[in-house]
Amino acid sequence: xxxxxxxxxxxxxxxxxxxxxxxxxxxxxxxxxxxxxxxxxxxxxxxxxxxxxxxxxxxxxxxxxxxxxxxxxxxxxxxxxxxxxxxxxxxxxxxxxxxxxxxxxxxxxxxxxxxxxxxxxxxxxxxxxxxxxxxxxxxxxxxxxxxxxxxxxxxxxxxxxxxxxxxxxxxxxxxxxxxxxxxxxxxxxxxxxxxxxxxxxxxxxxxxxxxxxxxxxxxxxxxxxxxxxxxxxxxxxxxxxxxxxxxxxxxxxxxxxxxxxxxxxxxxxxxxxxxxxxxxxxxxxxxxxxxxxxxxxxxxxxxxxxxxxxxxxxxxxxxxxxxxxxxxxxxxxxxxxxxxxxxxxxxxxxxxxxxxxxxxxxxxxxxxxxxxxxxxxxxxxxxxxxxxxxxxxxxxxxxxxxxxxxxxxxxxxxxxxxxxxxxxxxxxxxxxxxxxxxxxxxxxxxxxxxxxxxxxxxxxxxxxxxxxxxxxxxxxxxxxxxxxxxxxxxxxxxxxxxxxxxxxxxxxxxxxxxxxxxxxxxxxxxxxxxxxxxxxxxx
Numbered sequence: 001x002x003x004x005x006x007x008x009x010x011x012x013x014x015x016x017x018x019x020x021x022x023x024x025x026x027x028x029x030x031x032x033x034x035x036x037x038x039x040x041x042x043x044x045x046x047x048x049x050x051x052x053x054x055x056x057x058x059x060x061x062x063x064x065x066x067x068x069x070x071x072x073x074x075x076x077x078x079x080x081x082x083x084x085x086x087x088x089x090x091x092x093x094x095x096x097x098x099x100x101x102x103x104x105x106x107x108x109x110x111x112x113x114x115x116x117x118x119x120x121x122x123x124x125x126x127x128x129x130x131x132x133x134x135x136x137x138x139x140x141x142x143x144x145x146x147x148x149x150x151x152x153x154x155x156x157x158x159x160x161x162x163x164x165x166x167x168x169x170x171x172x173x174x175x176x177x178x179x180x181x182x183x184x185x186x187x188x189x190x191x192x193x194x195x196x197x198x199x200x201x202x203x204x205x206x207x208x209x210x211x212x213x214x215x216x217x218x219x220x221x222x223x224x225x226x227x228x229x230x231x232x233x234x235x236x237x238x239x240x241x242x243x244x245x246x247x248x249x250x251x252x253x254x255x256x257x258x259x260x261x262x263x264x265x266x267x268x269x270x271x272x273x274x275x276x277x278x279x280x281x282x283x284x285x286x287x288x289x290x291x292x293x294x295x296x297x298x299x300x301x302x303x304x305x306x307x308x309x310x311x312x313x314x315x316x317x318x319x320x321x322x323x324x325x326x327x328x329x330x331x332x333x334x335x336x337x338x339x340x341x342x343x344x345x346x347x348x349x350x351x352x353x354x355x356x357x358x359x360x361x362x363x364x365x366x367x368x369x370x371x372x373x374x375x376x377x378x379x380x381x382x383x384x385x386x387x388x389x390x391x392x393x394x395x396x397x398x399x400x401x402x403x404x405x406x407x408x409x410x411x412x413x414x415x416x417x418x419x420x421x422x423x424x425x426x427x428x429x430x431x432x433x434x435x436x437x438x439x440x441x442x443x444x445x446x447x448x449x450x451x452x453x454x455x456x457x458x459x460x461x462x463x464x465x466x467x468x469x470x471x472x473x474x475x476x477x478x479x480x481x482x483x484x485x486x487x488x489x490x491x492x493x494x495x496x497x498x499x500x501x502x503x504x505x506x507x508x509x510x511x512x513x514x515x516x517x518x519x520x521x522x523x524x525x526x527x528x529x530x531x532x533x534x535x536x537x538x539x
Contacts, residue, residue, distance in 0.1 A: 003424060004097065004424055004425065004426045005097065005098070005100050005243070005245055005251050005424045006100075006251075007100065007103050007107060007135060007137045007138075008100070008103065008104055008107050008108065008137070009100055009104070009243070009250075009251045009252055009253050010250060010251070010252050010253070011023050011104060011108070011252070011253045011254075011255075012252050012253075012254050012255075012268060013239075013254065013255040013256070014254065014255070014256040014257065014260055014264075014265070014268075015231060015239070015256070015257050016231070017255055018219050018231075018238075018239050018255065019105065019109065019112065019212070019215050019216070019219060019239065019241060019255055020108075020109070020255045021037050021038065022034075022036075022037035022038075022109070023108060023109075025037070027108065028107065028108050028109075028110075028141065029108065029109050029110075029111060029112075030111075030144075030148060031111055031145070031148040031149060034109070034111040034112065038112065038115075038218075038219075038222060039222060041115055041119070041218070041221060041222060042221075043119065043122050043123075044119055044122075044123055044221060045123060046072070046076055046123040046124060048123075049072065049119060049120065049123040049217075049221075050069045050072050050073055050123075051069075052217075052220055052221060052225060053067075053068040053069040053072060053217065053220075054067075054069040055225035055229075056216075056220050056225050056228045056229060056237055056238060057235065057236065057237060058213065058216060058217065058220070058238075059213075059300075060209055060210050060213050061210045061212035061213045061216065061240070061241070061312075061313065062091060062173075062209070062210030062212075062213070062312060063210075063281070063282075063284070063311045063312040065300060065310070068209060068213060068217070071197065071207060071209065072120070072123070072124070072207060074195075074197040074205075075124060075197045075205045075206065075207040076124055078197050078198050078205035079124065079125070079204075079205045082205065084203075084204045084205060085125060085126060085127050085128075085204065086124045086125070086126045086204055086205040086206060086207060087126055087128040087129075087130065087200060087201040087202065087204050087205070087206045087207070088117055088120050088121045088124065088126045088128070088129050088130070088206070088207050088208075089129075089130045089131075089132060089178065089179065089182065089196075089200070089201065089206055089207070089208040089209075090113060090117050090129075090130070090131040090132065090208075090209070090210075090211055090214055091132050091173060091175070091178055091208055091209065091210050091211065092106050092113070092131055092132055092133045092138055092142070092210075092211040093132050093133065093134045093166060093172055093173030093178065094134070094173065094211075094312075095134055095168050095169055095170050095171075095172055095173050096170070096173075096282045096283060096284075096312055096314060097283070097334075097424050097425050097426045098243060098245055098246075098279075098282050098283060098314040098316055098423065098424050099243045099282055099312045099313065099314040100243045100251075100253055101212060101241035101242065101243050101253050101312075101313055102210065102211040102212055102241075103135065103137070103138055104241075104253045105211055105212060105215055105241070106133065106137075106138040106141055106142055106211060107137050107138060107141045109215065110141050110142050110144075110145035111145055111148075111149075112215040112218045112219070113131075113211050113212075113214045113215045113218070114145055114146075114149065114214075114218075115214070115215075115217075115218030115221070116213070116214030116215055116216070116217030116218040116221070117129055117131070117214045118159075119217060119218070119221055120207060120214070120217070121159060124207065126159070126207075127158070127159060127160060128159070128160050128161075128201065128202075128204075129151075129159055129160070129161040129162075130161075130162060130163075130164050130182050130201065131146075131161075131162075131163050131164065132163075132164045132166060132173075132178045132181075132182070133163055133164070133165055133166070134165070134166050134167065134168045134169075134172060134173075135168065139163055139165050142163050143163050146161050146162075146163070164178070164181060164182050166178070166181050166187040167187060168426070169187070169338060169340075170283075170335070170338035170387060171187075171188060171189055171338065171339075171340045171385055171387050172187040172188075174189045174385045174386065174387070175196055175208050176189045176190045176194070176196075176385065177189045177190075177340075177385070178208065179196060179200050179201055179206060179208065182201045183201060183202065188340045188342060188384075189340060189342070189384045189385035189387075190384070196208050212241050216238060219238075220238075231257040232257040232258035232259055233258045233259045233299055235299075235301065236258045236259075236299045236300060236301065237258070238257070238258065239255050239256060239257050239258070240255070240256060240257075240258055240298065240310075240313060241253060241254070241255055241313055242254045242255075242256060242265060242298070242313045242314075242315055243313060243314045243315070244265060244266065244268070244269040244271075244315050244316075245269075245314070245315075245316050245423075245424050246271075246278075246279065246315075246316030246317050246318055246422050246423055246424075247271065247272055247275065247316075247317050247318050247319040247322070247420070247422045248266070248269040248270045248271050248317065249269065249270025250269060250270060251269070251424070252268065252269045254268065254269075256298055257298075258297075258298055258299045259297055259298065259299060260297065260298045261296075261297050261298075262278070262293055262294075262296040262297060262298055262303075262315070263293065263294050265298060265315065266278070266293070266315070266317055271317040272317060272319045272320065274290050274294070274320070275290050275293060275317035275318060275319060275320075276289075276290055276317075276318050276319060276320045276322070276324060277289055277290065277293070277317070277318055277324055277401055277402065278290075278293040278308070278315060278316065278317045278318075279314075279315070279316040279317075279318070279423070280303055280308035280309055280310065280311065280314075280315055281303075281308065281309035281310060281311025281312065281313075281314065282311050282312050282313075282314035283314075283331050283334070283335060283390070283391075283394055284311060284386075284387075284389075284390025284391065284393060284394060285308070285309050285311045285314065285390075285393070285394060285397075286307060286308045286309050286393060286394070286397040286401075287307075287308070287324075287397045287398060287400075287401035287402070288303075288306055288307060288308045288401070289401055292306040292307060292308070293306075293317070296308065298310075307397075307400075307401075316422075316423055316424075318420075318422060318423070319420070319422070321417060321418075321420070322417055322418065322419060322420040322422065323361075323405065323414075323415050323417040323418065323419050324398070324401075324402045324405055325357065325360070325361055325398065325402060325405055325406065325409060325415075326361060326417075326418075326419030327419060327420070327421070327422065327423055328357065328394070328395075328398040328402075329354065329357050329358055329361060329419075330419070330421065330423065330425065331394065331423055331425070332350075332353060332354040332357055332391070332394070332395060332398075333354045333358075334425050335350060335354075335387075335391040335394070336350035336351040336353070336354045336391075338387065339351075339387065339388075340384070340385070340387070341469055341487045341490065342384045342469070343382070343383050343384045343388075343468065343469060344468030344469045344472060345378065345379040345382040345383050345388050345468075346379065346383045346384070346387055346388040346391075347469040347487070348468075348469060348472060349375055349378060349379035349388060350379065350388060350391050352375050353372055353375045353376055353379070353391075353392070353395055356368055356369075356371055356372035356375060357372055357395070357398075360372065360406070360409050360410060361409055361414070363409065363413070363414070364410070365410055365411070366410055366411075368410075369399075369406070369410055372395070372399070373396070373399065376392040376395045376396050377392070377396075379391070379392050380392045380393075447510050448485075448486045448491065448494075448508055448509065448510050449483050449484065449485055449486060449508065449509055450467075450470060450471070450483065450484055450486050450494050450497070450498070450506060450507070450508050451482065451483045451506070451507050451508070451509060452471075452479050452481070452482050452483070452505060452506060453504075453505045453506070453507070454478075454482070454505075456503045456504060456505035457478060457479070457503060457505040458502075458503050458505070459473075459476070459477035459478045460501070460502055460503070461473055461477060462497070462500055462501065462502070463479065463497040463501060463506060464479065466493055466496055466497040466500065467490055467493040467494050467496075467497045469487065469490050469493075470484050470485075470486060470487070470490055470493075470494055470497075471484065471497070486508065494508060495508065
């Protein structure tokens, strides 16, 4: 029930293997075996590499699908304009519980990823290469691969290369979070809309792309664009890595050419012949109903047209015997707990949406359903990263895909089916900004709470602007809660809200001592008297 996927599930392929070549020979391709399987690799100029990426229509395989050639040119132009050597970053975080394709590549074919990354670094003239990972297995495999190539992070090296280890959390794989951690900060999104190609690691133009993307580049540089395009669709050539889990006989990572029917891929993993629904793109993805899943093929365009998404290549069918809303609720609750707790729409909106979905399952009526839809719509494009957007998309897709079940729960006594818990999840264990491996046992709850004194509050609304992740405003302009726990990440903001309240209507107390926390009360009193004096003068 909701078991986590292993780091390296069984690997299969359809057609001729490319990225997975040699997997039938050894568990991990070290450098000598890598060259035996794939052959030598010649360096390429920036123009040659850009032309190759364009010729094979290479797009990022981390979910966004941004054209690699455009990203390469943007970084090169920015580096020339600023006169700064660029940085290359491999994103191997893969903190999506239902995806293991990048983890498989890092563990079993790390040198294929390094091939593409080193080609890119050489073409750009980069002197720094960083590989972001979040697991023990990927860290040890990539560190071993760097050592096998004689790469290190010592000053004076022609190329300084290192592995950046971050905690396992959904948000640490976001580009700005990875760059922020590489700069020595917490592995959390910055919230600032700054392109990495303009300002990334150390303020230098940075090319950041997904691990599979670099591996695809390593293959294409060897076999050339014509042979690369001999597999797959004309508009989406080559192979693609997928992770199949959910209601299957065995979870698999599959390398397949684009254009293969989705139903064939599901059959390989032992999916039900006619699944009730198929979640595509992972937990920031969309559901396909059983009919659409039977007709779709493996490609971005086909899945988009069917109402799904390719995303990071995670595919999860569910059977006819499970409650789809119950399955979705487990995911929604997990997504809410994965918030970095930096912004109100995410930290407050996602738990509210999950709670609303839970109420619907328990028989609440159309009013609750309308509220859930409104919350999902409200959180979009208001977060510090794309986590609330992806979570809202998952929730909206759930509501759209399972209308009959939704009606049974909203208008009747429920669908009558159990929740099997087939969608893989992991414990929300890592602490945002904490060291790798820090788990929930180390994250003791903050005993401090913020309180609103209703006799003093005059609805200035300043508190909600300073600490939106804790306090929100209702339609009447007053805070929506009388008391609220203060997350440790928001403690400084909460103290600032108390100090700046013009009516002294806020206080923070430590629940273990039941005593107010001092927050420079003298300064607050002086501000209040200044406000009173100003009011008297205006009168």
